[in-house]
Amino acid sequence: MNFPPVDEQLAIIRRGVDKIVPEEELAAKLAKSRETGKPLRIKYGIDPTGIDVHLGHTVPLRKMRQFQELGHQAVIIIGNYTALVGDPSGRDQARSKKLTEADVEANARDYLNQVGKVIDISKAEVHRNGDWFAKMSFADILQLCGKITVAQLLTRDDFAKRYASQSPIFLHECLYPMMQAWDSVMIQSDIELGGTEQLYSFMLARDLQRDQNLPQQIGVMSPILVGTDGEQKMGKSLGNYIGISESPFDMMKKFMQIPDATMGIYFNLLTNVPLEEVATILAGHPKEAKIRLAKLVIAGYHSEQQADEAADRWQREVGGGELPTDIPTVTLNLTTLASQLPQCQADLANGRLAIAQLMKAAGVVASTSDAMRMISQGGVSYYDGDQPTPITDTKLALDLKTGMLIKAGRKKIVRLEIVQD
Numbered sequence: 001m002n003f004p005p006v007d008e009q010l011a012i013i014r015r016g017v018d019k020i021v022p023e024e025e026l027a028a029k030l031a032k033s034r035e036t037g038k039p040l041r042i043k044y045g046i047d048p049t050g051i052d053v054h055l056g057h058t059v060p061l062r063k064m065r066q067f068q069e070l071g072h073q074a075v076i077i078i079g080n081y082t083a084l085v086g087d088p089s090g091r092d093q094a095r096s097k098k099l100t101e102a103d104v105e106a107n108a109r110d111y112l113n114q115v116g117k118v119i120d121i122s123k124a125e126v127h128r129n130g131d132w133f134a135k136m137s138f139a140d141i142l143q144l145c146g147k148i149t150v151a152q153l154l155t156r157d158d159f160a161k162r163y164a165s166q167s168p169i170f171l172h173e174c175l176y177p178m179m180q181a182w183d184s185v186m187i188q189s190d191i192e193l194g195g196t197e198q199l200y201s202f203m204l205a206r207d208l209q210r211d212q213n214l215p216q217q218i219g220v221m222s223p224i225l226v227g228t229d230g231e232q233k234m235g236k237s238l239g240n241y242i243g244i245s246e247s248p249f250d251m252m253k254k255f256m257q258i259p260d261a262t263m264g265i266y267f268n269l270l271t272n273v274p275l276e277e278v279a280t281i282l283a284g285h286p287k288e289a290k291i292r293l294a295k296l297v298i299a300g301y302h303s304e305q306q307a308d309e310a311a312d313r314w315q316r317e318v319g320g321g322e323l324p325t326d327i328p329t330v331t332l333n334l335t336t337l338a339s340q341l342p343q344c345q346a347d348l349a350n351g352r353l354a355i356a357q358l359m360k361a362a363g364v365v366a367s368t369s370d371a372m373r374m375i376s377q378g379g380v381s382y383y384d385g386d387q388p389t390p391i392t393d394t395k396l397a398l399d400l401k402t403g404m405l406i407k408a409g410r411k412k413i414v415r416l417e418i419v420q421d
Contacts, residue, residue: 003034003071012066016059016269018196018223021203026218029190033072042067043189043217045077045129045180046115048107049099053114054241055297056225056234059269060193061118063222067191074124076115077183078108081133085176101130114245117301125187132186133179147211148178148204156200181205189217196221225269230259244301248310251301255294256314260286263293271296291315318410323383327405330362330414334400335421337361351418352397355380362416364408371408379409 003009009030013020020026033040044064046057064074083104099107108128115121136144153174154160162169177200184192184205192202202219209216224233227240234241242254258266263286267278273296281289291311298307316322338348341361347353353361356371359380365371372394374380381388382398383405398404400418407413 001037001039001071003030003037003039006030006034009070012070013063013220015275016063016222017220019199019219019221021199021219021221023218025216026191026220029218033190039072040067040190041073041075041188043075043077043184043187043192044194045079045082045183045192046111047079047083048104048111049083052236052241052243053111053117053245054234054236054243055270056227056241058118058244059222059225060195061115062270063193063220065119068120068123072191074119075187075189076112076119076121076124076126077187078111078126078128079180079183080104080108080128081130082176082179082183083107085172085179117244127183127187129179129183129186132182144178144182145175147208150174152204153177157197177201177204181208184217185209185212185214188214190215191218191220193220193222195224197224222269223265225265226262228254228258230262248298248302248306249313251298252294252307252310252314253318255297256287256290256318258290263289266293266297323405324413327413327415329417331417331419332361332400333419333421347397351400353400355391355396355398356394358398358400359406359408362406362414364406364412364414374408381407383407 006027010027013026029040042064044060068074080101083099084101112121112126154163156177159169159174161167180198180201181204183189185208188209189205192198192205194202198221199219202217202221206216226232227234227238228242229238229240232238232240242251246254264278264282267273267281268275271278271293273281281292291314295304295307295311298310313325317324334348334351337353338345341348341357344353344357355375356368359365359371359374360368365374371380375391375394378390378392380391382391383389384401388407400416402416402418404416405413406416
């Protein structure tokens with residue numbers, strides 16, 4: 001196998017990487033690989049605890065694709081047994097939901113389909129760590145546990161914080177970093193990819209590999225990708241993620257919500273645009289930079305044409321103020337509403353309803369007080385035709401008609417269907 005020169009490989013590997021530990025060993029590994037023609041084994045583990053692969057997951061996966069393109073061997077670990085424990089990294093409490101093996105296996109199949117959008121899955125090795133953990137006896141587990149001290153575990157930042165705050169640390173959680181490290185022994189990894197919060201597990205793997213007289217792996221750690229809120233780690237539980245299997249338009253809408261300050265890290269971690277060019281793009285208009293960023297990323301998971309169409313649609317419907325094409329319909333039964341809102345029975349008998357009550361019934365706000373506030377701020381309008389009519393009177397009662405649109409703020413809009421028993 002002819003590998004690129006070591007300096008060229010290092011330049012590609014180092015982009016978008018926060019830490020390489022120990023970095024001084026990386027060049028030597030690459031040089032030996034080039035000398036022997038033997039590719040390095042690049043490990044990335046995923047616990048299939050859900051089915052949505054988002055852009056945060058793609059950061060190490062994109063790095064794995066780069067290693068593939070450099071000629072090295074991608075090794076994906078599907079953590080079907082570590083998923084039963086739950087990764088404690090970055091958590092201040094134990095996971096409350098426990099998954100079954102059937103849940104994990106169903107998620108794993110979906111994960112692999114999505115991972116194939118990022119790496120060349122046909123050339124990757126895929127292992128489930130249950131293949132070795134399921135065969136281990138209790139004596140085997142005890143022997144492995146005997147290689148790690150409680151003091152070592154408490155050096156982990158997440159465990160240390162929980163211990164200091166007297167929050168529970170359950171014994172099964174302590175097995176997680178040991179299991180992740182043992183995966184590296186079993187597949188003889190040369191490099192492991194992940195986030196900076198994985199440093200403890202990466203280094204523990206080196207200890208276990210040394211104990212088994214194996215070459216020690218190097219940890220290549222990427223920074224954590226913040227979500228669309230620009231503050232917290234991207235994740236489904238926080239609702240601040242962009243899923244790679246979402247529609248191009250849904251991805252576009254989320255990209256256009258990210259804070260301006262986060263665009264640099266997104267360009268760096270999610271695209272191959274040269275950093276000098278990124279600086280030029282960011283020096284221009286923020287909206288144009290976000291559109292450029294969104295189109296680049298969306299095209300990678302869909303197509304350039306779909307990315308262009310999503311950008312054009314966003315410009316028309318959101319940026320340009322046109323109505324969206326996928327407005328949901330809400331059915332309002334006047335008889336049912338009269339029983340639920342006795343104070344509005346007289347109006348409903350005449351096919352009318354106060355705007356605040358209508359907005360709540362239509363689901364565009366959570367409460368009438370929210371409706372009143374939005375009206376006072378000038379954020380509410382209705383369509384009885386093609387043009388919007390702003391609503392400024394909080395006591396206004398509207399004649400209810402099928403096809404009428406109610407819009408609250410920039411994003412919430414519904415079409416009414418009026419029925420009566």
